[in-house]
Amino acid sequence: MFCPKCGSIMFPRDGKWVCSNCGFEKSIEEKKEIVEEAKEKEMIVISSNAENLPVDDSVVCPKCGNTGAYWMLQQTRAADEPETRFYICTKCGYRWREY
Numbered sequence: 001m002f003c004p005k006c007g008s009i010m011f012p013r014d015g016k017w018v019c020s021n022c023g024f025e026k027s028i029e030e031k032k033e034i035v036e037e038a039k040e041k042e043m044i045v046i047s048s049n050a051e052n053l054p055v056d057d058s059v060v061c062p063k064c065g066n067t068g069a070y071w072m073l074q075q076t077r078a079a080d081e082p083e084t085r086f087y088i089c090t091k092c093g094y095r096w097r098e099y
């Protein structure tokens with residue numbers, strides 16, 4: 001975490017990031033919200049590209065019972081976790097992931 005004002009390293013203190021150089025404070029909570037937002041955008045990107053994805057005819061949608069779903073592999077952010085397979089129902093567009 002670096003200070004947006006002067007570029008120095010910031011340290012967490014009382015739930016905030018505090019710049020070691022100029023004293024600039026930034027809420028740690030605020031940063032979490034940005035991460036959530038990025039996750040939502042990721043899912044939108046997945047759904048908009050669904051037409052180009054391969055279809056797995058052996059999976060059943062847990063929501064509408066339709067057989068067949070687009071699928072893709074996505075590496076999770078943690079490097080020690082395996083790839084996650086995402087499905088998108090070809091009928092209702094419901095998205096879920098394989099655990």
Ligand SMILES: [Zn+2]
Pocket residue numbers: 003004005006007008019020021022023024
């Ligand atoms: Zn600073």
Ligand SMILES: [Zn+2]
Pocket residue numbers: 061062063064065066089090091092093094
């Ligand atoms: Zn469905």
